[in-house]
Amino acid sequence: MLRRTVTIRNPLGLHARPAAELARTASGFDAEVTVGGVEAASVLELMGLGVTGGQEVEVTASGPQAHEALDAVAGAIEGGFGEA
Numbered sequence: 561m562l563r564r565t566v567t568i569r570n571p572l573g574l575h576a577r578p579a580a581e582l583a584r585t586a587s588g589f590d591a592e593v594t595v596g597g598v599e600a601a602s603v604l605e606l607m608g609l610g611v612t613g614g615q616e617v618e619v620t621a622s623g624p625q626a627h628e629a630l631d632a633v634a635g636a637i638e639g640g641f642g643e644a
Contacts, residue, residue, distance in 0.1 A: 561622040562630045569640035573612035578641035579603045585636050591623035593633055600633060 570578060574595075586593040586600035596617040598605035611617055619637070621630040 561620055562626050563618060563620050564630055564634050565616050565618050566634045566637045568611050568613055568615050568617065568637060570643035571613040572643065573615070574606050574609060576603070576607060578643065579606040581641055582606055582633065582636055585632050586629065589621075589623075589625040589629035589632070591621045591625045591629035593619070593621045593629050595619050595633065595637075 568574065574582070580603050582595065583601050583603045583606060593600040595606060596609045596611060598609060600606065600619070609617070617637070619630060619634050621633070623629075
């Protein structure tokens with residue numbers, strides 16, 4: 561399993577739009593991806609984390625495309641979903 565800690569850069573955190581974007585990104589890979597311990601492909605689970613801007617979350621990935629999935633999901637978070 562691969563792990564990376566990233567900082568939520570957008571001020572409003574994982575609200576509906578970035579959570580949906582993150583779920584779409586995570587579900588596009590042949591990998592199991594979690595963010596903050598929840599399934600990254602689930603918008604509701606991501607929003608349920610209540611993560612706000614400036615907080616750190618751990619991203620994990622396992623499976624055939626784990627490296628690619630981890631890079632894509634961490635990159636989306638670090639990029640602020642276009643809001644930072």
